[in-house]
Amino acid sequence: MADRYLSFAGSAPGRFLTRRLGLPQPAELIRWSPEHPGFTGELLHLTAGKPDLDAQLAPVLARTGLRPGAGSPVAVVLDATGVRDVETLGEVHAALHPVVRSVAASGRIVLLGAPLDHTDHHQYAAQQALEGFVRSLGKEAGRGRTVNLVRIAGDARSAESTLRFLLSPRSAYVSGQVIEVGAGPFAVPDDWERPLAGRTALVTGAARGIGAAVAETLARDGARVVVLDVPAAEAEARAVAERLGGRALTLDITEADAGARIADALPAGLDVLVHNAGITRDRRLVNMPAERWGSVLDVNLGSVLRTTDALLERRAVNAGGRIVGTASIAGIAGNAGQTNYGASKAGIVGLVRGLAPRALAEYGVTVNAVAPGFIETRMTASIPLFIREAGRRMNSLRQGGTPGDVAETVGWLAQPGSGAVNGQIVRVCGQSLLGA
The missing domain is CATH 3.40.50.720 (NAD(P)-binding Rossmann-like Domain)
Incomplete structure (x- = not known):
């Protein structure tokens, strides 16, 4: 969604008025x-x-x-x-x-x-x-x-x-x-412009939004991309996969056998696993039924734990592989009306910190996560105007991010050269004023 204030603040009248009124002065990012x-x-x-x-x-x-x-x-x-x-x-x-x-x-x-x-x-x-x-x-x-x-x-x-x-x-x-x-092993890619050449990457929730942007960035960097999403999004997933020269895989990530089905579909294993699939069911705790709580925890955290465990146990993530989870500022700083979402995303932080040392030692795989802040997506476009504007400006860069910003960070963590980066939670939030 277009940020009209950003465009206005960059004009000559906008610069004059924002300075005089003490309003945020976001700069167009390169x-x-x-x-x-x-x-x-x-x-x-x-x-x-x-x-x-x-x-x-x-x-x-x-x-x-x-x-x-x-x-x-x-x-x-x-x-x-x-x-x-x-x-x-x-x-x-x-x-x-x-x-x-x-x-x-x-x-x-x-x-x-x-x-x-x-x-x-x-x-x-x-x-x-x-x-x-x-x-x-x-x-x-x-x-x-x-x-x-x-x-x-x-x-x-x-x-x-x-x-x-x-x-x-x-x-x-x-x-x-x-x-x-850290001092862990790393590999220097043959081509820094295409560091994922010859590697297979699977992205969950990749039919649209941030997931599609991640898939596109990994493909640009040379990866063979597998676009995974729910059966209801099969048409969109196939369109993304065809555009990127990859393949689509449709299944419900919350099913108990999801990890096994992924492993069976990729007999040569995968080198990059990006857990992006997620949902929100916002409501204050006093008004939140158990179904809203349970569905968010199961999709955002439970499925990630089960799938990761299954793929590691079957050694379907190849040695030298990368696992990248998706946390959130809501899991770090908290957010009213999102106790379920905040808990699930804080759980991703715990998963990364708890699993990363063992995954590297036992499987030769690194585990990290990105934590997006206010990202311009269809979901944030539906937020009421004044709340949306506050979300955009409450960071050091005074603007929202793009799905591509998250994707670029995932792409860095997925590289062979990033093997010494393990157990990290990297916020993609323009330095949000919320949290640490």
Whole structure:
């Protein structure tokens, strides 16, 4: 649905009025497109403290396509892995204070942090301070700029897929996030433009909306896509699959044998499993019958648990595979009238955190989730006008996201190069003012 306020605020009269009245001033975000696959411009590489990262960071940054420079950068990367105390936190201010204003509109600021050291409470405090710094700067940056923190436990190469994502138009609606990159195994794709070439991806609830966008993005990145949806949506699912050169699979994901049927339909296994199917049955708890509660919990959480368990037990998710769930801001911050939905989406967070270490150790599979905020879909288009406008503006970017924003984040998590990213919940919300 068109955001008329965004269009108006970008016009000359709109800029004048919004400034005079103190109204939100959203900037048109630069998103990925075939004509604009990446940023062009300068990347400013700064340090604070004595960096812990090895010499591989500079080559990784060079491969993003951005050129080193010190003029008006489109991106700034501050290596703060060496920040260990209050004194070196001062170097963060000293490095960024002179340059923040010069970062281009829709530019990127990425801080690199170190794992929290439980044996050194000064280091722990200083590194934790970076989180508050990043989230605060994200709310100040304006003009479509994003600010994120990446904690790197391995060498710089393990974070290459993450840095490529955050320093590109693909991450337009991801800001204020803390992403941990472990020391786990990762594979460098032969082609960073088609990192999923030769891999099979299944997306549930993919006949429309966010699911269809995810399927399209994975296909663009080279995957053979299986579009799964309920039998009632078979025609739409087949249309999406035919458009993407994939195949459609129709079944009720809540059936007890859904996982087995998926495994039987894909004898060679799958490499990417995206749990996107979900429903809402909103009502305040005092007015919510058990059927509304149970149906949402079963579709959004129960089916995900059962299907994931079945596919892992049958080893239908190949080694080196990726499982990506769909949580929600409602599961992190809560939402009136959505106790059932909030519970189901918080359950996805718990699934990811509980399963991720074991799935990697036993099956060689990573488990992560995206948590969308206000995304422009048919569902949000039906929200009453004033509530919809509030939802759009209550984030640092002052606008709603698109299904493509969620899809790009899933695409990053699905890459072979993202093997060191495990157990993460990444909010795609423009840094919503709700929740952490």
